[in-house]
Each structure stands twice: as structure tokens, then as C-alpha cells.
Amino acid sequence: MRRGPFRAGAFRSPAHGPRTAVVVGRWLGAALLVCFATGLISHLLQDPPGWLTGRLPSRPVDGYRITQGLHVISGLAAIPLAGVKLWAVYPRLFEWPPARSVVHALERLSIAVLVAAVLLELFTGLLNTLQWYPWPFPFRQTHYWLGWTATGALLVHLAVKAPQLAAHWWRSAAPPLAERRALLAATAAAVGAVTLTTAGQSVSWLRAVDLFAPRRPDRGETGLPVNRTAVQAGTTAVPADWHLTVDGPGGYRIDLAGLRALPQVTARLPIACVEGWSASAHWTGVRLRDLLDRAGIPRGSTVRITSLEESGPYRVTEMPAAYADDPLTLLALAVNGRELTPDHGYPARIIAPDRPGVLQTKWVARIEAL
Known part of the structure; x- marks a missing residue:
């Protein structure tokens, strides 16, 4: 009954594996945490809670420019990283049977929440840079709570996978593999290309290569x-x-x-x-x-x-x-x-x-x- 990409043994590339997932996961985790922290700053500046009223600083002059620029840069960089991360763990997503025990079922449920929250967060954030809102719900509040959901699910995932992370964290944990090196090099090149060709909308010295950013701030x-x-x-x-x-x-x-x-x-x-x-x-x-x-x-x-x-x-x-x-x-x-x-x-x-x-x-x- 399991055919096509769902069948056993459908994923034969040796680059699929825990070492690849850990390396890409480190990059993706860093991008998501930077994105979350800077997004939280933006939310607090726009809608400060009572305890923060009167405590928001007006300096440095470029403070919001830097934090919000980092927010969008890290969010865009996370898109190709999320794609490669899902590719690396793709075989595990279709394990059979889907749940072997209650604990295993809860673990897979947490992964489902993490994947759904991250993808929806990145998708809505990308469309926000284009000022396109093809959904009925308010963007800012939804984006804010999705950020908390994705970050919470990420922390749970890290706790559950801590033994595997420790086992595959260092390069010596896995034998050298040409396919893995090629995949990681291509991933780094893709992230670099996305960053260089979009960051110019907030980083003035990169404006000359600002090819794909939604806005050119020097025009209008x-x-x-x-x-x-x-x-x-x-x-x-x-x-x-x-x-x-x-x-x-x-x-x-x-x-x-x-x-x-x-x-x-x-x-x-x-x-x-x-x-x-x-x-x-x-x-x-x-x-x-x-x-x-x-x-x-x-x-x-x-x-x-x-x-x-x-x-x-x-x-x-x-x-x-x-x-x-x-x-x-x-x-x-x-x-x-x-x-x-x-x-x-x-x-x-x-x-x-x-x-x-x-x-x-x-x-x-x-x-x-x-």
C-alpha cells in the first residue's frame, strides 16, 4: 500500500541522515532564534505592555532599523534552510507505523507542530514583506503567536533530541561523505545568495546587489x-x-x-x-x-x-x-x-x-x- 515517496527504501541518498540534519539544524535554529528575538522587539515597540510603558528608549537612533533588518534577513535566510532541513529528515517523516508508542506519538506530534508553525510563520512573513495578505486573520497578532508556538516547539524538539544532537554534533561523529559536503556547500551558497540579494533594502552598502528585495529604499x-x-x-x-x-x-x-x-x-x-x-x-x-x-x-x-x-x-x-x-x-x-x-x-x-x-x-x- 505504501508507494512512491512513502514506500520503504525510497530515500537512497547517503546525505539523508542525522549528521546532515544536525549541521543544517544548527544554522536553521540560529536563524529562527535571531528572527524570534528581533520580532519580539518589533512587537514590543508597536504594542508595549503596561510594565514596559515609559521604559522604551529612543536611542540608538538606528536601533529599530538594525533589529527589524535582522528580523527580515534572518527570516529570509531561514526559508532555504528549512527546505534543506526537511529534505534531510524526510525519510523519518514517513516512518511506518506512524506511532510505535504513546511517547513516540507525542514526539511526532511535537514535530508536526514545529514544522507547521515554522512553515506558516515563514510563509506569512514572506508575504508581509510584499504587503500581500490573502488570509482573513490579522497578520501581526497571528505572526506574533506563531513565533511563540514555533519557538516553544523548537525547544521541546531540542530537549527530546538532545542525545542524538550530542552524538552527531562534532564532525568526527560521522565519516566524511562527498554527498553531504556537496549538499552543505550548496545550502550555504543558497543562503548567501538569498541574503546578499535581499539585505540591501536595510543594509545600505549591499544596495548595489539588491536584486530581489521587495523594496528599493532609494526609489520613490x-x-x-x-x-x-x-x-x-x-x-x-x-x-x-x-x-x-x-x-x-x-x-x-x-x-x-x-x-x-x-x-x-x-x-x-x-x-x-x-x-x-x-x-x-x-x-x-x-x-x-x-x-x-x-x-x-x-x-x-x-x-x-x-x-x-x-x-x-x-x-x-x-x-x-x-x-x-x-x-x-x-x-x-x-x-x-x-x-x-x-x-x-x-x-x-x-x-x-x-x-x-x-x-x-x-x-x-x-x-x-x-
Whole structure:
């Protein structure tokens, strides 16, 4: 009854084996753990729990750019590694009978959870870099919990397989094998090629070989790409009488001409998005702290920022005091020497150091103290 790839003896390559699985597993495990740790940082920055509120740092300026770049780079590198790892253990996936005991059944169930969670995590993460969401569930929350599931299943798997890992960890554990060496060399070349041709979206000195990354950060209006356009946000028609409202003990309203008349500051800051791309630009505008001081809002205050856009998960964002008080946090009116375009947040947008791009609110209409 067992035919084709399910039949006994169907896998004859000597490269199938525990030594191959251990070597590739080390690489894959490292990529997954880096991906998980950096993804956790991104989640905490976007949706900090109560105990972390007020403790998020605004420095280093490039902090989020580095961690999110590593997140996407390690996630992309894990895709070919996961494929080779499954190939190495493929014969074991179709052992017969499927379960020889209760313990064996639980072990195989944990492997099934691990494989399913890792593949779904990598698949959804890859499509997120393309901003394509062909599923009905929310990406960010699902991706977050899949990360915990995959990491937990990985730790269980490592504990169960600890004896085999120890036995095959060192090169002397298995005789030299040309097929295995060729497979590992091809795997390393594939991972290197994927990394070199996609990492340029976040690593500027690799931009010359950025052939397959979803975004080229040096292209777009004013030299910067955009994720959400003014058309998508419904903000193409900014009211002629637009004004910024700053709510506080001495709250006030100020129009665009009034903002331009205030002391202007230019800062070179990166904008880094969850999809992995990032780029630096020269932003010019008014220090957010100056606007808050004028409204009598004390230092150490969390502020809420509201956009003109009609809907969207980031229409309203909260900015902890560390960012609001940072002298580099601006209500930007221009970028790279040019007035903001509608897609970049005209008439005014927030730009702050070490902050995810989705929280750099565009088309700002109101700032209020909490």
C-alpha cells in the first residue's frame, strides 16, 4: 500500500541522515532564534505592555532599523534552510507505523507542530514583506503567536533530541561523505545568495546587489518609498483651513504658516518599516517638545497623535515620553529639502528616532497629552 515517496527504501541518498540534519539544524535554529528575538522587539515597540510603558528608549537612533533588518534577513535566510532541513529528515517523516508508542506519538506530534508553525510563520512573513495578505486573520497578532508556538516547539524538539544532537554534533561523529559536503556547500551558497540579494533594502552598502528585495529604499518620491499612500488613506484632499490642534493646559491651534514661522530643525533620521526596508533622510520641521512646551505639557508626558486619515490601525498612536521629549523627534514639514508630498504625510508628519515606521504618523491633525 505504501508507494512512491512513502514506500520503504525510497530515500537512497547517503546525505539523508542525522549528521546532515544536525549541521543544517544548527544554522536553521540560529536563524529562527535571531528572527524570534528581533520580532519580539518589533512587537514590543508597536504594542508595549503596561510594565514596559515609559521604559522604551529612543536611542540608538538606528536601533529599530538594525533589529527589524535582522528580523527580515534572518527570516529570509531561514526559508532555504528549512527546505534543506526537511529534505534531510524526510525519510523519518514517513516512518511506518506512524506511532510505535504513546511517547513516540507525542514526539511526532511535537514535530508536526514545529514544522507547521515554522512553515506558516515563514510563509506569512514572506508575504508581509510584499504587503500581500490573502488570509482573513490579522497578520501581526497571528505572526506574533506563531513565533511563540514555533519557538516553544523548537525547544521541546531540542530537549527530546538532545542525545542524538550530542552524538552527531562534532564532525568526527560521522565519516566524511562527498554527498553531504556537496549538499552543505550548496545550502550555504543558497543562503548567501538569498541574503546578499535581499539585505540591501536595510543594509545600505549591499544596495548595489539588491536584486530581489521587495523594496528599493532609494526609489520613490523625494528618494523614499511609501507603504500607505494618500489615496489609500483617504487624505488626498487636505482641508484648505487645515490646522494642528495641540491639547494641554495651554492648548492652541496653529496653521501651516504658523508652523513654518516657528524655529525649524533639520535632523538626519531613518525611517524603518516592519517589512524590512529602511532609509535615512534629512527631515525638517518643529521639535515636538517645543510644541508641547507651548501648550504647557510637562516633560515625562505620554502624548496621543491623531491622523487625518479616516480609518486604519495606526490612525491614532501613542508616543511614550522618551520619544516625545527627545530633541530629535520632529513634526516634520519637509524631507530632503522639499515640502512633504501627500504620500509622505503633507502637511505634517511625525518622525522620531528608533521608532517603527507604522508609528511615524502621517497627516497629523491633533496632538494631546495623556
